[in-house]
Amino acid sequence: MxxxxxxxxxxxxxxxxxxxxxxxxxxxxxxxxxxxxxxxxxxxxxxxxxxxxxxxxxxxxxxxxxxxxxxxxxxxxxxxxxxxxxxxxxxxxxxxxxxxxxxxxxxxxxxxxxxxxxxxxxxxxxxxxxxxxxxxxxxxxxxxxxxxxxxxxxxxCNPLRPAYRVNLNEFKASETAPLIWISFAGGITEIGVEGDGFHFDNESPRHEVLNRDFELASRLTTNGEYLQFVESDGYQNPSLWLSEGWDQVQACHWKAPLYWERIDGEWQEFTLGGMRPLDPHAPVTHVSYFEADAFARWSNCRLATEAEWETVGQIESVAQSNSFVGNFAEDDFLHPIAWHPEAQKSGQTASGIHQFYGDVWEWTASPYVAYPGYQPAPGAIGEYNGKFMSSQWVLKGGSCATSRTHIRPSYRNFFHPDKRWQFTGIRLAR
Incomplete structure (x- = not known):
């Protein structure tokens, strides 16, 4: 051959x-x-x-x-x-x-x-x-x-709340791992696709960005942490919300993330495995950009920029030889799982950052716009990404429903800020 x-x-x-x-x-x-x-x-x-x-x-x-x-x-x-x-x-x-x-x-x-x-x-x-x-x-x-x-x-939407599958994998940690702030030095660096592997046109060209010194949370925000925001009347406090976000809260009567339900005084969550008690140690998911931003403000923090996230993502990509540690579609959880040393998928990281790939798409503070010098692909395929560069926000890292072979540091997902039906979540920055 x-x-x-x-x-x-x-x-x-x-x-x-x-x-x-x-x-x-x-x-x-x-x-x-x-x-x-x-x-x-x-x-x-x-x-x-x-x-x-x-x-x-x-x-x-x-x-x-x-x-x-x-x-x-x-x-x-x-x-x-x-x-x-x-x-x-x-x-x-x-x-x-x-x-x-x-x-x-x-x-x-x-x-x-x-x-x-x-x-x-x-x-x-x-x-x-x-x-x-x-x-x-x-x-x-x-x-x-x-x-x-x-x-x-x-x-x-079915009152029976049927499960897609009843035999999905499950993992429950006995406690929430401590949140540690990981520091990264600022400076001029490059983001965007690097090398000859497959990429979409919106990931190029590679270009320089300037980061100031920043810190990222060592793990994703959990259900338990977000529940504190809910129970402290976070959804009733307009000072925490962007104007459009507050309008959305009022118009849609948001009280909690999508798929959370309070049943007999206890919070439960609809999953692809059916209704489950809300796991306080697992990452919160199905939140909009507006909710992620309001939670970050309530926490006296912020969301990472796309450049900050990708700078760290490149470190982890090299350390993991592009075979990413994380909870992906092939792992058959189809739901975010808690990070804890007892989790088999915790792995070793170069920076001390965990859950960077898989579990949930992480909202960034960056609008989805073209990189300097961007050129869409010729022909009809050029309609794939470029024409959507308006009024949307970048998400990074993949989710529990993403294939492991589909993700990379330069990958740019994007949604309008009110969308919640995807596996979207939060990592705090400051």
Whole structure:
């Protein structure tokens, strides 16, 4: 087997492994679960499966595989997400009304496209097509995380509070590990993607930033710590909130993080494993940027900037040889777990920082904007990141629903500041 053949075999193996992981994610679902859309941010599981398949059909097979015939001529309209250059699309808010195509037809669509991809990759693709396949692999990993967070929201809206899976792993620490402040020297450093590995266009170019001396909390903020904020009337004190955040609290009647419920005087939390007593030692999650910012202000602290976070993230990346210690989707908790020396995944860190990767996406104090000299990718793929650089905030580090192979220090997630349905959490800085 020559080098070219080895490269193609590796690419095909990784592609099919990711496609199969999507099938593993949806395996516990009943057919009825696949079709529900509970809010505009949530897409039905069936739509995610079809959209990620359409991506490979639209950008790989149609333009590059001679004689390829599309599975269904209207699927491009139904399952295009936001690529204006590709054509018209079904409205996002109405994805839940699509009873047809059926789940069975969508699964047949995936099989059809997978077989075509296997046939196509019997020969080395061009470098350009190979790059598009890498984007497709990472794109599907993003939607795998969305499938998990979206189905969690769907199930949470059911009065039965059904579990996605009852056999998920669990870990409970006997106490909360002490919070230690870790100091980092300021100065000029570089952030942004480094090296030749895969990255999205919004991670480049690498550029200089200036940090002042700063400190980060050694671990994530816990449920128990956030509960103190709740019980001290944090949601009733407008002086703690940004103006838009206070408006959101009032309009949506926020009293606690999403999925917290007070039942018979005790706080419980809806998880992908069903309702559970609130674990005071585990990281708080499903909080908006507004809530993270208000909690930090209540704590006489702040959130880290993107540059501060990534400066430390690069230290940890080198120390861990890019094989990140943390709680990721493959670990099968699908919920943040407490950090404690007794936790098997505590690991050794270079800086004394724990839970830096996995568990929860960490809100930063930085708006999602272009790096100096940023250029979006050419063509329709250029709509992937750049056009969303408005009114959103950067999150770093990945979550318990992120694949371990998907994350890196330069990775830039982004959401509007009121969003809570993702596994988002807090690390304090000062």
């Amino acid at each position: 020559n080098d070219s053949t080895k490269t193609i075999a590796s690419l095909l193996d990784r592609l099919m492994a990711v496609r199969q992981f999507s099938a593993k994610i949806v395996d516990p679902l009943e057919t009825e679960d696949f079709v529900i859309q509970t809010m505009p941010d949530v897409s039905p599981t069936k739509w995610h499966l079809a959209h990620t398949t359409w991506f490979f059909e639209q950008f790989i097979l149609k333009p590059s595989m001679p004689g390829y015939r599309v599975f269904h001529p209207q699927f491009s309209f139904l399952f295009n997400s936001y690529y204006n250059a590709v054509g018209e699309r079904h409205p996002r808010m109405q994805r839940g009304v699509l009873s047809r195509p059926t789940v069975r037809e969508v699964l047949e669509y995936r099989t059809y496209v997978d077989q075509a991809l296997e046939d196509f990759l019997q020969q080395p693709p061009s470098n350009e097509v190979g790059d598009l396949i890498e984007i497709g692999i990472n794109h599907e990993q993003q939607h795998q995380e969305l499938m998990l967070t979206d189905i969690k929201h769907v199930l949470s």
